Amino acid sequence: MNRLSWFNVTSLTLGFAFLYLPMVILVIYSFNESKLVTVWAGFSTKWYGELIRNEAFLDAAWVTIKVAVLSSTFATVLGTMAAYVLVRGGRFLGRTLFSGMIYAPLVMPEVITGLSLLLLFIGIGLDRGVLTIVLAHTTFSMCYVSVVVSSRLMTFDRSLEEAALDLGCSSFDAFRLVTLPIIAPAVISGWLLAFTLSLDDLVIASFTAGPSATTLPIKIFSAVRLGVSPEINALSTIMIGIVTVGVISASLISKRNSLRQQRDEQAAARTA
Amino acid sequence: MQRFALIAIPYAWLLALFLVPFVIVFKISLSDIALSIPPYTPTLGDGVGPFFSALDFENFAFLASDDLYWKAYASSLRIAAVSTVLTLLVGYHDAYAMARAPQEWRPTLMMLVILPFWTSFLIRVYAWMGILSQEGFLNQFLLWTGLIGEPLTILNTTTAVYIGIVYTYVPFMILPIFAALDRLDGSLIEAAEDLGCSRLQAFWLVTIPLSKNGIIAGSFLVFIPALGEFVIPSLLGGSGTLMIGKVLWEEFFNNRDWPVASAVAVILLLILIIPIILFQRNQQRQAEEEA
Numbered sequence: 342m343n344r345l346s347w348f349n350v351t352s353l354t355l356g357f358a359f360l361y362l363p364m365v366i367l368v369i370y371s372f373n374e375s376k377l378v379t380v381w382a383g384f385s386t387k388w389y390g391e392l393i394r395n396e397a398f399l400d401a402a403w404v405t406i407k408v409a410v411l412s413s414t415f416a417t418v419l420g421t422m423a424a425y426v427l428v429r430g431g432r433f434l435g436r437t438l439f440s441g442m443i444y445a446p447l448v449m450p451e452v453i454t455g456l457s458l459l460l461l462f463i464g465i466g467l468d469r470g471v472l473t474i475v476l477a478h479t480t481f482s483m484c485y486v487s488v489v490v491s492s493r494l495m496t497f498d499r500s501l502e503e504a505a506l507d508l509g510c511s512s513f514d515a516f517r518l519v520t521l522p523i524i525a526p527a528v529i530s531g532w533l534l535a536f537t538l539s540l541d542d543l544v545i546a547s548f549t550a551g552p553s554a555t556t557l558p559i560k561i562f563s564a565v566r567l568g569v570s571p572e573i574n575a576l577s578t579i580m581i582g583i584v585t586v587g588v589i590s591a592s593l594i595s596k597r598n599s600l601r602q603q604r605d606e607q608a609a610a611r612t613a
Numbered sequence: 614m615q616r617f618a619l620i621a622i623p624y625a626w627l628l629a630l631f632l633v634p635f636v637i638v639f640k641i642s643l644s645d646i647a648l649s650i651p652p653y654t655p656t657l658g659d660g661v662g663p664f665f666s667a668l669d670f671e672n673f674a675f676l677a678s679d680d681l682y683w684k685a686y687a688s689s690l691r692i693a694a695v696s697t698v699l700t701l702l703v704g705y706h707d708a709y710a711m712a713r714a715p716q717e718w719r720p721t722l723m724m725l726v727i728l729p730f731w732t733s734f735l736i737r738v739y740a741w742m743g744i745l746s747q748e749g750f751l752n753q754f755l756l757w758t759g760l761i762g763e764p765l766t767i768l769n770t771t772t773a774v775y776i777g778i779v780y781t782y783v784p785f786m787i788l789p790i791f792a793a794l795d796r797l798d799g800s801l802i803e804a805a806e807d808l809g810c811s812r813l814q815a816f817w818l819v820t821i822p823l824s825k826n827g828i829i830a831g832s833f834l835v836f837i838p839a840l841g842e843f844v845i846p847s848l849l850g851g852s853g854t855l856m857i858g859k860v861l862w863e864e865f866f867n868n869r870d871w872p873v874a875s876a877v878a879v880i881l882l883l884i885l886i887i888p889i890i891l892f893q894r895n896q897q898r899q900a901e902e903e904a
Contacts, residue, residue, distance in 0.1 A: 352710035363740035450841020457634030
C-alpha cells in the first residue's frame with residue numbers, strides 16, 4: 342500500500358513544482374543584472390543595493406514590523422482569552438453571538454472588513470495611522486489565534502487542572518502554572534500566525550492606513566501595479582528567505598521538543 | 614469576577630471592532646452621498662432623529678438599475694465556482710498522492726504544502742505576473758519548445774485569474790482532503806477490490822465518498838474567500854476582469870462614493886451568508902461524527 346507508484350511520484354512532482362517554481366523563478370531573477378526582468382543578463386546583486394538605499398521601502402518596512410509585533414501580541418492575549426472562554430467558559434448570555442464573532446472574521450472578505458473598520462474609525466473621529474492598523478489587525482488575527490489555541494485546549498486533559506485546584510491553587514495560579522505551560526506551543530504558533538498575517542495584509546491595511554503610515558504590502562502593491570520590477574523581486578526574495586528559515590527552524594525545534602517529551606514520558610513510565 | 618472579566622474583554626473588543634462596524638456599513642448603505650468629509654449624509658452629528666428618518670434604499674435601487682453591478686456579482690460567482698472546481702481537481706490529486714506516500718515522508722510533505730501559506734500572498738500573486746506576461750517565462754518556454762508560434766496573451770485575462778486563485782488557494786484544498794484520506798482505512802479499498810471492483814470503481818465507490826467531508830470543507834475554504842478576492846483580479850485580471858471585490862475598492866477609493874461602496878458590501882455579505890452557514894454546519898457535523 343505504501344509503495345509509491347509512478348503515477349503518485351508524477352503527481353507529487355508536478356504538484357510541488359506548481360507550488361514552488363513561481364517562487365524559484367522570482368528568486369533567480371532577483372539576481373539578474375538587466376533591468377528587463379525577463380531577459381537574463383548575468384548575475385548581479387545590484388538590486389539588493391538599490392533596495393537598501395530606498396528609504397521609502399525601509400520606512401514602510403519599519404512601520405510594518407512595528408504594526409506586526411504590536412498587533413500579534415495583543416491578538417495573542419485576546420485570542421487566548423477568547424479560546425479559553427469558548428472551551429471552558431460554560432454557558433453565558435450571548436455565547437452563540439460570541440462564537441459567531443470568532444469564526445466570522447476568518448471567512449469575511451477582506452474588502453468588507455477593511456471598509457467597515459474604516460467607516461468606524463472615521464465615525465468616531467480616530468486619525469488613521471499606526472494605531473488604526475494595529476486595532477484592525479488585532480481584531481482579525483485574534484480570531485485565528487483563538488482557533489489555534491482552542492483546538493489545543495479541547496484535547497487537553499482537564500484532570501491536571503483539577504488536581505492543581507484540589508491542591509490549593511487559585512484558578513489563576515492553576516492557569517498560570519498548569520494550563521499555560523501545556524498550551525504554550527499553540528499560543529506561540531498563534532502569535533507567529535498573527536505576526537505573519539499582519540506582515541502580509543494589503544487590503545485591510547490600505548483601508549485603515551493614513552498618509553502618515555504606509556506598510557510594506559501597500560508600497561509593494563503600488564509598485565507592482567505598474568509591472569514587474571527587479572527591485573521588488575529582490576525584496577520578495579528577502580521576505581521568502583526569512584519565512585523559509587523561520588518555518589524550518591520552528592519545525593525543527595518542535596520536532597526536537599516532541600522527541601524529548603517522548604523520552605521523558607518513557608523514562609517516567611519505566612520508573613513508575 | 615475573574616470569569617466576568619475574562620468573558621467581557623474579548624467580547625467587548627469584538628463587539629466594538631467587528632459587529633458595530635457592520636452596523637455602520639449597513640447604515641451608510643442607506644445614506645446619501647455628500648460632498649463633505651465624511652462624504653455621506655446624514656451623520657450621527659445631525660442627531661438621532663434625522664439620522665434614521667433620512668435613510669432610504671436609493672443606493673440599492675441604483676445597484677439594481679446599473680448593469681455593471683449585476684455583471685460583477687455574476688462574474689465573481691462564476692469565477693469563484695470555476696476556480697473552486699479547478700482547485701479541487703489539482704488539490705485532490707496532490708492530497709491523494711501525499712496520502713499514498715510512505716508514512717515517514719508525510720510530515721515533510723505537509724510542511725511543504727503549508728510553507729507557501731506563510732509566504733506573502735501578494736508576492737505569490739506577483740510571481741505570476743512575470744511568468745504569464747507576453748515576454749514572460751511561460752511564453753519564452755513555449756516558444757522555445759516550438760509548441761506555439763507567437764506569444765499567448767494570458768496576463769490580464771480571466772485565465773490568469775483562475776491560475777492565480779488555484780495557485781494561492783490550493784493548500785486550503787489539500788489539507789482537509791489529506792486529513793480525510795490519511796485516516797482512510799486501506800483495507801476498505803482492498804476489500805472492494807477483492808469483491809470485484811476495478812481500481813477505478815473502488816476509487817469512485819469507496820475513496821471519494823469517504824473523503825467527502827474533506828472535499829466539502831476544502832471547497833468552501835476556496836469558494837468563500839475567492840468570491841470577495843481583490844488582489845488576484847487587480848494584479849492578474851487586468852481591466853477586463855470584473856470582480857466584486859475590485860468594484861467595491863474602486864467605488865470607495867476612486868469614485869469616493871461611500872454609500873454605494875457600502876451597499877455593494879452589504880449585498881456581497883448577503884450572498885456569502887448562505888455558503889458560510891453551510892460551511893459551519895458541515896464543520897459541526899464533522900466534529901460530531903468524530904466525537
